[in-house]
Amino acid sequence: MRRIAPLLAGLLLSANAFALSLADLSQQDASGGLKDALSQGAQLAVQQLGQPGGFGDDPELHIGLPGKLGKVAKTMKAMGMGGEVEQLEASMNQAAEAAVPQAQALLLEAVRKMTVTDAKQILSGPQDAATRYLDRSSREQIRTQFLPIVKQETDRLGLVQKYNAFAGQAASFGAINAKSANLENYVTEQALDGLFSVIAQEEAKIRENPAGAASSLAKKVFGAR
Numbered sequence: 001m002r003r004i005a006p007l008l009a010g011l012l013l014s015a016n017a018f019a020l021s022l023a024d025l026s027q028q029d030a031s032g033g034l035k036d037a038l039s040q041g042a043q044l045a046v047q048q049l050g051q052p053g054g055f056g057d058d059p060e061l062h063i064g065l066p067g068k069l070g071k072v073a074k075t076m077k078a079m080g081m082g083g084e085v086e087q088l089e090a091s092m093n094q095a096a097e098a099a100v101p102q103a104q105a106l107l108l109e110a111v112r113k114m115t116v117t118d119a120k121q122i123l124s125g126p127q128d129a130a131t132r133y134l135d136r137s138s139r140e141q142i143r144t145q146f147l148p149i150v151k152q153e154t155d156r157l158g159l160v161q162k163y164n165a166f167a168g169q170a171a172s173f174g175a176i177n178a179k180s181a182n183l184e185n186y187v188t189e190q191a192l193d194g195l196f197s198v199i200a201q202e203e204a205k206i207r208e209n210p211a212g213a214a215s216s217l218a219k220k221v222f223g224a225r
Helices: 008-020 027-049 067-078 082-111 114-124 129-154 158-172 184-209 216-223
Strands: none
Touching: 027 114, 027 129, 027 158, 027 184, 067 184, 082 129, 082 184, 114 129
16 A cells, blocks of 8 residues: 555654664663654654645545445446546545644644653553554544534535535445434544544564664664664
């Protein structure tokens, strides 16, 4: 997946230093290296996902219609009747791309509030420990920031009202869940899931192959072995 090659590049570097050289490297320095790597990763994730095509052009992140509506949409496209569907999906992805930049300040704030104890748990935790920390520390606040932007973007299309009415009926029959029955809520959740999914995938890559430090601080931490 073409995403954020240097994302969290200092994470495992910091983890290695933390685990192997407690005698030489203070906990404060180790957590500082992790914070630096997380900050850089969050900024880059927002930058790439918040640009035109960040969601729409990525087959793994592209936001399509939910549940059985999505299956119907695929059939309509295959039959050459997907014009309205494609227009709606394009607006959904554009709304997510417009909202993502609002996440940067909140992600950085979550990193800033990270304690030494948090850092220890992340550095010695599972492959997605840093992503989990960011998710639980900032997801609700990011959702609050995303919703009005998504609504503003999707309100520009008359199809939004059609979607909400149709999806609401579909939800009552179990075609989609209630959360997906409202377009703004659905796009917001998809944008959040996409953001943290990208971070988790890249975190795992860096933990598996920590080649190259993302910053001078991360290099310092990695070098203190």
